[in-house]
Amino acid sequence: MTLERSPALDETSLVDLVDRLIDGGVVVGGDIVLSLAGVDLVYLGLRLVLAPAHKVSLPGSGRQP
Amino acid sequence: MMLLYAVAATDSTGETVDTPLQAHRSRGLTVFVEPRTQPPERSMHELLGFGRALHQLWSYVPVLPIRFGTVVSDSDELDQLVAERESEWTDRIAAVTGCSECIVHLPLPEGVPERVRDEQTGTDYLRRRAAELKQHDAETAELKALLAPYASEITKLSSIRPQEARLSVLLPDEHVEAARTAIRDWGENRPGVTVTGPWPPFSFCQEESP
Numbered sequence: 001m002t003l004e005r006s007p008a009l010d011e012t013s014l015v016d017l018v019d020r021l022i023d024g025g026v027v028v029g030g031d032i033v034l035s036l037a038g039v040d041l042v043y044l045g046l047r048l049v050l051a052p053a054h055k056v057s058l059p060g061s062g063r064q065p
Numbered sequence: 066m067m068l069l070y071a072v073a074a075t076d077s078t079g080e081t082v083d084t085p086l087q088a089h090r091s092r093g094l095t096v097f098v099e100p101r102t103q104p105p106e107r108s109m110h111e112l113l114g115f116g117r118a119l120h121q122l123w124s125y126v127p128v129l130p131i132r133f134g135t136v137v138s139d140s141d142e143l144d145q146l147v148a149e150r151e152s153e154w155t156d157r158i159a160a161v162t163g164c165s166e167c168i169v170h171l172p173l174p175e176g177v178p179e180r181v182r183d184e185q186t187g188t189d190y191l192r193r194r195a196a197e198l199k200q201h202d203a204e205t206a207e208l209k210a211l212l213a214p215y216a217s218e219i220t221k222l223s224s225i226r227p228q229e230a231r232l233s234v235l236l237p238d239e240h241v242e243a244a245r246t247a248i249r250d251w252g253e254n255r256p257g258v259t260v261t262g263p264w265p266p267f268s269f270c271q272e273e274s275p
Binding site: 013020022023025028 | 115150
């Protein structure tokens, strides 16, 4: 069992963040959406940044993943 | 062109300090946007920068995050969009205000593609897999029941790793720690159970389909 609550993002947190940014949130239909159909490419890119992932931190006020 | 980040219900024009964002007030909502000359690149740099600004914004004001990559051409188009969605967004902002999203990762039962020695037939294999999946369904239901007293909403997310399921939970901020403790205790004998967050309410921006 692992719980993350630190200023840095570990691999699982980074995967969730990237996934939610490109597959969550308000979806606006029509042609004003810049399609990110290449999700697989984004995930491929994700693997490339996993090494320095521990250096990725998010600002906040007590609500940090 | 404007890249859209999030929608808030309050007049939150003062919450964009230290971000590239501007607050665009339209009808009863505030949309946080970044003026741009071109759409964002499909790069991790852009994506994480977007996430960082969004997270900072959410730490100050309740927002509905907007999916990365959503752009409008100008403020008139944005006003039109708000006019079409105002009621829906206002309702969802009310639902997520004061809440955070946490994501629980549940390892699935071992999937063994080849038959183990004591399985004599394909039927044996299928029976074992069915039992494993039934056990997983039972664990998922158990976890949902465990979280029900804390959660405002619970939804199942698509898997992004093999042999793993994800549940997303919308938790009032005052219940986040208690819920995480409950998950930790529940997961003590279940290796691989992991929680991430708290996050902005990415997975709760629209009503769950019945």
